Amino acid sequence: MRRLVSGLVYALSGAIGVLAFLYPFFLPVTDAAGRGMARSPDAMLWTAALVGLSVIALTVEVQGQIIHAKMVAMLGVLVATTSVLRFVEVVFPMPGGFSPIFAPIILVGYVFGSRFGFLMGTFTLLVSGLVTGGVGPWLPYQVFTAGWAGLTAGWISWAMDRVLGRLGRTRRSLRPDIAVLCAFGFAWGILYGAIINVWFWPFAVGPVQQTWSPGIGLRDTLARYATFYLLTSAAWDLGRAVGNAALILLLGAPVVRALSRFRRRFHFEVVATDV
Amino acid sequence: MFDARAWFLWVLTTLVAVSSARNPLYTLLLLLVAAVVAVVCQRREGAVAGQQAALSPLRFAAIAVPTSALFNALTVHIGDTVFLDLPGWLPLLGGPVTLEALAFGLQNGLVLTGIFSGFAVFNQMTAVRDLVALVPRAFHEAGVVISIALTYAPQTIRSLNRIRQAQAVRGHRVRGLRDWPPIVVPLLVSGLERSMGLAEAMVSRGYGATSDEAQPVRTTGGLAVGLLALLGGWLLFLFRPAGREAGLVWMVVGGALVAGVVWSSGRSVHHTVYRPRRWRVRDTLVVAGCVLALAAVLLPSPFGLNTLYYAPYPRLTLPAFDPWVGLGLLGLLMPALVGREMGRPPETTRTTGAEPAIEMDA
Numbered sequence: 001m002r003r004l005v006s007g008l009v010y011a012l013s014g015a016i017g018v019l020a021f022l023y024p025f026f027l028p029v030t031d032a033a034g035r036g037m038a039r040s041p042d043a044m045l046w047t048a049a050l051v052g053l054s055v056i057a058l059t060v061e062v063q064g065q066i067i068h069a070k071m072v073a074m075l076g077v078l079v080a081t082t083s084v085l086r087f088v089e090v091v092f093p094m095p096g097g098f099s100p101i102f103a104p105i106i107l108v109g110y111v112f113g114s115r116f117g118f119l120m121g122t123f124t125l126l127v128s129g130l131v132t133g134g135v136g137p138w139l140p141y142q143v144f145t146a147g148w149a150g151l152t153a154g155w156i157s158w159a160m161d162r163v164l165g166r167l168g169r170t171r172r173s174l175r176p177d178i179a180v181l182c183a184f185g186f187a188w189g190i191l192y193g194a195i196i197n198v199w200f201w202p203f204a205v206g207p208v209q210q211t212w213s214p215g216i217g218l219r220d221t222l223a224r225y226a227t228f229y230l231l232t233s234a235a236w237d238l239g240r241a242v243g244n245a246a247l248i249l250l251l252g253a254p255v256v257r258a259l260s261r262f263r264r265r266f267h268f269e270v271v272a273t274d275v
Numbered sequence: 276m277f278d279a280r281a282w283f284l285w286v287l288t289t290l291v292a293v294s295s296a297r298n299p300l301y302t303l304l305l306l307l308v309a310a311v312v313a314v315v316c317q318r319r320e321g322a323v324a325g326q327q328a329a330l331s332p333l334r335f336a337a338i339a340v341p342t343s344a345l346f347n348a349l350t351v352h353i354g355d356t357v358f359l360d361l362p363g364w365l366p367l368l369g370g371p372v373t374l375e376a377l378a379f380g381l382q383n384g385l386v387l388t389g390i391f392s393g394f395a396v397f398n399q400m401t402a403v404r405d406l407v408a409l410v411p412r413a414f415h416e417a418g419v420v421i422s423i424a425l426t427y428a429p430q431t432i433r434s435l436n437r438i439r440q441a442q443a444v445r446g447h448r449v450r451g452l453r454d455w456p457p458i459v460v461p462l463l464v465s466g467l468e469r470s471m472g473l474a475e476a477m478v479s480r481g482y483g484a485t486s487d488e489a490q491p492v493r494t495t496g497g498l499a500v501g502l503l504a505l506l507g508g509w510l511l512f513l514f515r516p517a518g519r520e521a522g523l524v525w526m527v528v529g530g531a532l533v534a535g536v537v538w539s540s541g542r543s544v545h546h547t548v549y550r551p552r553r554w555r556v557r558d559t560l561v562v563a564g565c566v567l568a569l570a571a572v573l574l575p576s577p578f579g580l581n582t583l584y585y586a587p588y589p590r591l592t593l594p595a596f597d598p599w600v601g602l603g604l605l606g607l608l609m610p611a612l613v614g615r616e617m618g619r620p621p622e623t624t625r626t627t628g629a630e631p632a633i634e635m636d637a
Binding site (some may be wrong): 001006008009012013015016023039045049053054056057059060061063064069070073074075076077080081083084100119123126127131132135136137200227228231232247250251254255258259262266272 | 290294297342346350387390391394397398403406407413414416417419420421422423424425426427428430432435455456459460462463464466467469470471473474477478482492494495496497498501502505506509510511513526530533536537540618619
């Protein structure tokens with residue numbers, strides 16, 4: 001029962017995010033029905049608020065499940081370390097939209113599981129947004145996307161166990177996992193950019209009379225977004241995606257080993273005794 | 276200077292005003308207001324309380340306005356004033372390029388700049404600590420995590436510099452990504468080592484001894500129902516024109532339910548704040564200014580004009596200007612007008628050493 005309800009919260013929160021990402025593609029369809037309310041720039045406020053609410057709900061759920069003192073301390077320090085990596089990026093300039101914060105989020109999610117990964121993603125983006133002066137209507141999307149990147153990274157170790165188990169192999173080396181994580185980081189690098197674009201999307205799409213004419217549908221909108229994406233974001237996002245994959249390739253194995261060691265060490269208990 | 280809550284309302288009002296007053300005259304007015312507030316408040320305070328964004332609003336405008344204008348002009352081929360004809364075989368780009376489409380793109384760029392500048396002012400004027408204090412009580416643990424992260428960030432930067440120096444002594448130079456592991460791995464391990472110490476300290480002092488119990492199913496259930504109402508309402512709103520109102524109602528119900536769950540699970544967290552920030556008259560004045568601006572864009576104009584939405588199609592005309600809306604938007608200037616210290620001693624001398632500046636769990 002409890003697992004079912006909890007899973008429902010995850011699924012619904014994810015569905016709201018997916019809808020926020022996809023709805024501009026359906027705008028011609030929805031506009032055909034009425035005055036393009038869904039396309040008016042207020043849509044930006046609506047969507048940001050909805051995505052924000054879904055993140056809040058999921059955070060309440062996840063935080064209620066796992067947070068205790070040891071997790072609080074570890075999460076805080078990991079978030080601080082990852083946010084500081086943003087300064088490394090400032091010191092050694094890297095191409096395009098590359099940002100070193102995704103690789104740690106993904107690796108932490110992989111080692112500590114989905115819930116911890118989710119919190120790691122949301123808090124890292126929140127804190128680095130606060131610290132670098134990056135609060136804005138794009139923040140709900142950033143928090144949402146990074147949170148889900150960490151959450152889904154937690155599924156990888158589980159899935160890899162399954163796949164390798166079916167192949168009848170015992171797990172020795174980290175290498176296949178690192179390879180999968182590289183691809184995973186690449187995919188999230190692209191996806192992150194595409195999702196963040198949603199915040200100004202209603203402006204790129206424009207008002208009803210500008211683009212809508214009877215008979216156009218999904219294809220036309222898709223073509224429009226594809227052009228927009230190629231023109232403005234593709235190169236930028238590619239830089240991030242390649243950077244994620246490269247960082248995970250280079251840092252993956254030592255970081256995973258270090259994190260696993262500390263995960264074992266964190267199983268300590270404090271016993272109160274009379275003095 | 277002002278309460279963080281007042282600034283929060285101010286930035287929200289700016290966001291609503293910029294995105295609902297789709298008329299370049301109002302957008303320019305709002306940009307001017309944001310610029311004046313930024314300059315006046317910064318000069319008055321001497322130093323910036325918050326964080327300066329990496330990208331200044333001017334630079335943002337220099338990127339966003341031309342990009343948006345060009346993209347719109349090249350991909351939208353409606354409007355009467357054609358000034359260029361691109362060959363038709365170009366996919367999506369081919370066709371007449373019109374002045375109207377260019378103007379519309381410019382307007383979009385200005386709106387984006389308006390949103391960006393509002394948030395730039397907000398980031399500059401509010402200290403991070405004050406923002407963390409605004410986190411609802413249900414996110415108490417989240418607030419603690421963020422506080423720890425903010426506290427440890429400077430330490431981590433110091434330790435990053437130490438590691439870099441130590442590696443440099445060994446002849447290590449950072450040229451590309453390949454040179455990162457010798458820096459990042461020690462940074463991570465030393466950070467984790469520190470978090471061990473912190474965790475031991477927290478556990479042995481009994482932190483979280485009461486909050487280890489699982490969340491009641493009722494909370495999770497409430498969240499699930501709230502999200503379901505939100506999602507269902509939104510789907511209804513988007514895809515069923517007949518169900519627009521019903522969809523809105525469902526979305527409001529869902530949002531209220533999620534907010535209610537957050538509020539009720541926050542009630543079980545008790546904490547007290549030493550040295551609470553006093554709400555002052557000038558904060559109230561800022562709120563009043565925001566209410567004025569909101570009224571101007573959300574209520575119908577007494578002059579019976581509808582100038583909020585301007586579209587340059589089919590032929591470029593001069594946008595209309597409603598003095599009532601213009602006046603209302605000036606309410607957002609309030610932070611620049613009322614903040615002067617009226618003969619009062621500066622705030623720093625008011626606080627005495629008797630008040631400890633820490634928060635504690637009760």
